[in-house]
C-alpha cells in the first residue's frame with residue numbers, strides 16, 4: 303500500500319531525531335511505505351502547506367514523535383491531521399508520551415510507550431488487518447474513558463535493528479520556504495550545533511540513575527521485564543552505520559557519538575579504536591563521565607581521531623552529587639579526568655548545572671572553586687535545572703512541596719535568571735584571566751565587584767550577539 307505511514311519529527315532545529323530515523327528504517331524494513339516529515343521550526347509551520355501534503359498523500363497512519371517541550375506543538379499538528387485527514391490513525395511516541403501517557407491520550411488515538419521499532423510495524427500491520435490493537439506491548443489507548451497502558455518491551459539486541467538511512471527521496475521538510483524534499487542543504491541547516499556532523503548512538507539506556515535524567519524514570523519503567531537494560535551495539539554494526547551514512551550523505555566532516563557513556567567497556571573500546579582508525583578516520587566527539595576517563599582509553603581514542611569530549615561535571619559540591627543528583631562523583635575524580643583530557647589536547651566541553659534550587663551558596667562556591675581549578679581552554683555549558691516529568695528529581699520537588707522555576711513544557715536549560723552572580727561568573731571563567739576571576743570570586747560580597755562582574759558579563763553578551 304502506497305503512503306501507508308507518515309512519521310513526523312517536530313524536534314526544533316534538528317533532523318537529528320535518532321528515534322524517528324530508527325523508526326523509519328524499521329518500518330521500511332518491514333515493507334511499509336513510509337514518509338518522514340521534519341517540521342523543525344514552529345514559527346515557520348504552515349497549516350495550508352501541511353494540509354495540501356496530507357491531501358496529496360492520504361496516509362493511513364500518522365506517527366508523531368515528541369519530547370516534553372514539543373507537547374503543545376504536537377497538539378496543534380495533531381488537530382490539523384484530524385481536520386485535513388479525518389480517517390488517519392494518529393499515534394504518538396517518544397519520551398513525553400512514555401512519561402505522561404494520560405495527557406497524551408487526550409489527543410492521540412494511541413501511544414507507544416518506550417522503544418518503537420517493533421511496536422510501530424506491528425501497529426500498522428494490525429490496523430491494516432482491522433484487528434484489535436489493545437494487546438500490542440507498549441501501547442496506550444483510551445476506550446470508553448478508560449486508559450489501557452501495556453508494559454513496554456525492550457529491544458534486547460540492538461544489532462538486529464536496521465540502522466538509520468537517509469532516503470532523501472522519502473524525506474520532506476516543512477519550513478519557511480514551504481514543503482519540499484529534504485536535501486543535503488537541509489541536512490546542514492537543521493543540524494543544530496552539529497553542522498556537517500553525523501549523530502548516532504552505540505548504546506541505549508544507562509547504568510546510572512542521576513535524578514535529573516530521564517533514565518531515572520526509564521530504569522524504573524523497564525525494571526520488571528528485562529534482563530539487561532544497558533545495551534551496546536557491536537563495533538561492526540556501529541561502523542556499518544557510519545560507512546552507510548558516509549556513502550549516502552555528502553560532506554560529512556565528523557562523527558558525533560551521543561551516548562552518555564562512551565567509555566564503559568575497555569574491550570569494546572580497543573576494538574572500536576582499531577577499526578575506526580582503519581575504516582573511518584574522521585574526527586569524532588564523545589560524551590564521558592568523570593569516573594570513566596582513563597589515560598589509556600583516551601590515548602587510544604585520540605589516536606583513532608577523538609577530537610572533542612563533552613563531560614557532565616554538574617557541580618563542585620560532593621554533597622549535591624550524593625544527596626540531590628544521586629551520582630557519586632568526587633572532586634578529585636573530576637580533576638584527574640580534566641587533566642587527562644588536557645594532556646591529550648582535546649576540545650573539552652564541560653556541563654554544569656549552575657542554577658539548582660537545592661543548593662546553598664556554599665555548594666555554589668564549590669562549583670566556582672572547581673571551575674577555577676580546571677585547566678583552560680574549555681567550553682562551559684551552563685544549565686539551569688529543568689525538572690522533567692517522572693524523573694527522581696520531580697519526586698524530590700513534590701516531596702518538598704517545591705515548584706521548579708523552569709517549565710519543561712516551554713523553556714530550556716539555558717533559561718537563566720540573568721542577574722545570577724554564579725551564572726555570570728561561571729560564564730566568564732573560561733574566558734577571562736584566572737587571577738581576575740579569582741579576585742572577583744574572593745570579593746563576591748563587595749557590591750562594587752559584583753557591579754564590575756555584571757558589566758563584564760554584559761560586555762560578553764554584547765560580543766556574543
Ligand code: B12
Pocket residue numbers: 312313314315316318319320321322324325364365366367368369370371393394395396397398400401413414416417418419421422494503506507514515516517560562690691714715716
Ligand atoms: C540524542 C539526544 C539529543 C540529540 C538529538 C535529539 C533528538 N531529537 O533525537 C540532541 C543533541 C539534538 C538533543 C537535544 C535536546 N535534548 Co536531548 N537527548 C538525547 C538523548 C541522549 C538520546 C535520545 C535518543 O536518541 N534516544 C534513542 C532513541 C532510539 O530513543 P527515543 O528518541 O526515545 O525514540 C524511541 C522511542 O521513544 C520511540 N519513539 C519516539 N518517537 C516515536 C514516535 C512514534 C510514532 C512511535 C510509535 C514511537 C516513537 O521509538 C524510538 C525508537 O525506539 C536523550 C536521553 C535519552 N535517554 O533518551 C536526551 C533527551 C531526549 N533530551 C532532552 C532534552 C531536554 C533536550 C533539549 C531540550 C536540550 C536543550 N535544552 O537544548 C534539546 C531539544 C532537542 C530537540 N529539538 O528535540 C531530554 C528530554 C526530556 C523530556 N522529558 O522532554 C532527554 C530525555 C534527556 C534528559 N534530560 O533526560 N538531544
